[in-house]
């Protein structure tokens with residue numbers, strides 16, 4: 302990959318902050334967007350804007366074609382069929398939709414209405430997650446348990462950042478209805494082997510949900526091969542627009558899943574008494590969709606596929622390895638990794654004696670953007686026994702030179718604080 | 728030149744005196760006796776503070792704290808402890824109001840040194856919106872502790 306050519310595609314990378322060139326190392330929070338993605342929204346609004354999937358005029362047809370075309374590209378991107386891709390507001394929204402579907406099914410069952418028993422939660426049933434989940438893949442399940450009396454269980458994380466995966470065998474039992482876990486950790490950055498989770502869930506007939514927010518942007522993910530029932534991710538982390546997420550489900554799972562939000566465009570027939578619904582994806586997409594965003598997301602997926610996901614993955618893995626090695630060689634810097642695997646595209650670290658927030662501030666003063674704090678994975682932070690971390694994360698446009706600048710800035714940060722702290726008190 | 732601008736702004740925030748208090752905290756380490764204990768966290772970054780306080784004869788007594796956080800939140804707590812310990816509640820209220828005014832002043836408010844003491848050093852921090860919460864963490868915790876004590880003695 303020609304990184305300089307790629308960088309030229311991202312207008313924001315020409316920006317200066319504090320009068321210095323921007324060094325953007327926060328792509329795990331949200332990635333930057335290439336001009337073609339930005340332009341796709343402009344073009345849609347400038348030339349094709351109309352409500353997709355309704356209307357009998359040229360613009361409506363064009364809008365529908367562009368919108369459904371984007372669905373086909375996104376499906377292709379993850380090796381799926383277009384009708385298995387549901388457009389949502391975000392990955393968070395996608396997870397909440399599945400959680401709400403469980404809650405709805407449970408209420409329907411209580412009223413004797415026909416529902417697929419796999420979505421029904423009774424007191425004593427369980428949902429299994431891991432301790433390293435992003436809050437988005439934890440809190441909705443906590444709430445669902447509260448509503449239904451089901452029990453939340455989790456695979457714990459050891460101090461070395463590894464999952465105690467052998468406990469899955471006893472955690473997942475005949476009362477388990479759902480197993481949900483993340484594909485790539487947003488904090489430790491490593492990839493998690495999906496196979497033990499899928500095997501444990503299949504053994505008992507539980508549904509499975511994979512949080513692929515940090516994997517799909519950086520590696521080739523062929524979702525049908527994973528054996529999961531649902532997968533979620535966000536457009537804004539894969540060079541795409543904000544405000545758009547995805548829920549992929551197998552046809553069987555989407556057919557069995559009760560409707561969540563209801564309204565126009567998702568109905569088959571409506572009378573004053575009741576309605577019937579279309580099949581997925583329309584079943585889960587009421588209202589006029591976020592068309593400019595779906596179209597732009599399609600362009601983002603194309604952009605990544607043109608680069609080649611194998612190249613993207615090897616680029617970010619190289620950067621992560623380089624960052625981990627260089628940061629780790631600075632005395633007083635600890636790189637947090639998982640014994641379960643090397644980081645894909647994000648590296649967390651801590652600087653002895655300097656709080657991550659202060660490190661982040663010093664880095665910002667040099668134009669370097671990183672994330673500091675608990676990274677929406679508070680339980681994992683506690684399990685690792687650290688107060689917070691600094692996280693540098695990478696994307697297609699990140700360079701070794703940026704990591705060198707990060708390393709220099711971390712060293713400068715150590716000297717800034719040691720100077721400031723040592724010449725008094727002493 | 729650019730380097731100068733950069734160091735000036737970062738040093739505006741990390742005033743020597745702020746780092747001084749960070750290195751040499753005041754009233755740190757939870758102590759007995761106390762009337763209330765409050766626990767506050769900065770939900771965006773995980774900074775965490777526990778404050779113990781007693782009020783006797785209308786004055787703040789036995790103020791002690793412990794916590795984990797950045798230099799801004801920790802030094803702010805120390806300066807606060809130094810500024811208001813043994814002072815009456817009205818003095819605390821005035822200081823809280825002045826400190827809050829300063830921190831919400833986007834860096835253009837000139838603080839009253841008579842009221843805030845060393846805490847005027849936080850004027851530079853007020854320019855960094857993301858750090859205002861850090862500076863206010865301890866103040867909010869003590870305010871909460873005072874409110875609880877007042878509430879329990881009013882009825």
Ligand SMILES: Cc1ncc(COP(=O)(O)O)c(C=O)c1O
Pocket residue numbers: 329330391392393394435437438483485486487512514515535537546677
């Ligand atoms: C692993 C993981 N899951 C879920 C999310 C939530 O994504 P969003 O905020 O786009 O809904 C994130 C975003 O930080 C993430 O990193």
